[in-house]
Amino acid sequence: MSVFHAPRRTRQQEGQQGFTLIELMITLAVLVITITIAVPAWQGVVARNAVTSTAETLIASVNYARSEAVASGGSITLCPLNAAGDACMNSTRWSNGWAVVQGTQADARVSLGDDLLRLFDAAITVQADVTGVTFDDQGATPDSTWLLICDQSGGQGHRQLELTPIGRVLTETYGSDDQSC
Secondary structure, eight states, X not given: OOOOOOOOOOHHHHHOOSOOHHHHHHHHHHHHHHHHHHHHHHXXXXXXXXXXXXXXXXXXXXXXXXXXXXXXXXXXXXXXXXXXXXXXXXXSBOTTOEEEXXXXXXXXXXXXXXXXXXXXOOSSOEEESSSOEEEOTTSOOSSOEEEEEOOTTOSSOOEEEEEOTTSOEEEESSOSTTOOO
């Protein structure tokens, strides 16, 4: 009958636990390189998602305002909010958000009051060539309008929306007509 004996460990083998300093330094170097590459790429993804989200919200608000104008048989205005968010302002900067209100832009600049239909937030910079858009009872606007959504870095990740006089929204990824953030 043989008895199995485990090999004896030496003192050197018993004292080794964990990583060596060289293994730890190599692991940290690989981690730093990975983070250096991944963080800028992730920031670009986040910026593009913010632009896309704001563009989709703006398209939805334009479509909502247009459908409300047709349904109510009256004028509905989409206009930029002031910093307090309690009235529309006479500005082409829509970065405080925007409102859909019954009536004209002039009425909405005094107070939103009972004419307010819906408020929308803007998480990033939005510019327009107008201070507001008013839809008539047919869902049309007097002129063609563009709205520019800009990424926070000021890079080429912006999107331009064009609102045609018949109320159709056209999307262009990088804008046109020399519009830039």
